[in-house]
Amino acid sequence: MSRFGRSGPPPIRDTYSLLVLNITFRTTADDLSPLFEKYGEVVDIYIPRDRRTGDSRGFAFVRYKYEEEAQKAVDRLDGKLVDGREIMVQFAKYGPNAERIQKGRIMETVPRSRGRSRSRSPRRGYRDDYRDRDYYRKRSRSRDRYGRDRYRERDYHRRSRSRSYTPDDYRRRGRDSRSPSRSRSHSYTPDDYRKRGKHSSSAPPVHRLRKEAPVRRLRKEAPVRRLHAEAPDK
DNA sequence: GTTGAGCGTT
Numbered sequence A: 001m002s003r004f005g006r007s008g009p010p011p012i013r014d015t016y017s018l019l020v021l022n023i024t025f026r027t028t029a030d031d032l033s034p035l036f037e038k039y040g041e042v043v044d045i046y047i048p049r050d051r052r053t054g055d056s057r058g059f060a061f062v063r064y065k066y067e068e069e070a071q072k073a074v075d076r077l078d079g080k081l082v083d084g085r086e087i088m089v090q091f092a093k094y095g096p097n098a099e100r101i102q103k104g105r106i107m108e109t110v111p112r113s114r115g116r117s118r119s120r121s122p123r124r125g126y127r128d129d130y131r132d133r134d135y136y137r138k139r140s141r142s143r144d145r146y147g148r149d150r151y152r153e154r155d156y157h158r159r160s161r162s163r164s165y166t167p168d169d170y171r172r173r174g175r176d177s178r179s180p181s182r183s184r185s186h187s188y189t190p191d192d193y194r195k196r197g198k199h200s201s202s203a204p205p206v207h208r209l210r211k212e213a214p215v216r217r218l219r220k221e222a223p224v225r226r227l228h229a230e231a232p233d234k
Numbered sequence B: 001g002t003t004g005a006g007c008g009t010t
Helices: A029-037 A067-077 A123-141 A145-159 A167-180 A190-195 A207-216 A222-233
Strands: A016-021 A042-046 A058-064 A088-091
Touching: A016 A067, A029 A042, A029 A058, A042 A067, A058 A067, A067 A088
Parallel strands: none
Antiparallel strands: A016 A058, A016 A088, A042 A058
């Protein structure tokens, strides 16, 4: 819904759309309306919102009936402090269906070169496809990156404690890629198992390896005991 | 609850 059109937007042709950028996320059409109406006949005010949360996306469209009035609003309102922020007012460049606009007014430059070779309902497919792609591209700019990027960062730090995975790793492990602990493959040699025969369970913990390595280097008499222990073993 | 380049209908 827009500010003035209770039943859908008023006819968009023959109006001059202004794009109002940099308004706060709390500014509503009602806040903008008195401001812009001072300079002419405002046909409609529309603030795009998040479809889920309903939050403002931080800009608005103000449509004037006459170009001179729209132009005047640009001159007077561009750079004006509204709700603590300097708004930017300019003529809109694109319409709801990505039609080109000149001076805020839609120019009928609809893609006519796509021909009629499409036999089956090309209109709906093209439109929906465009709008969906556009929607997700735009939404992923500032607000939506919160939950997702935050999560991704945490996940990244968690799994990068041991080593970094190559794209090949992900491809090989496929859906299992979320549990890296399983693939922590140290690849023990037979020698490893022989040296710690008494703890010989299946897979010795990693920290044992780190602890024992220096010990072996420090004890100079260790090899002697090992020799005694190993010799009569057969 | 956070945000900040851009172009559109509940």
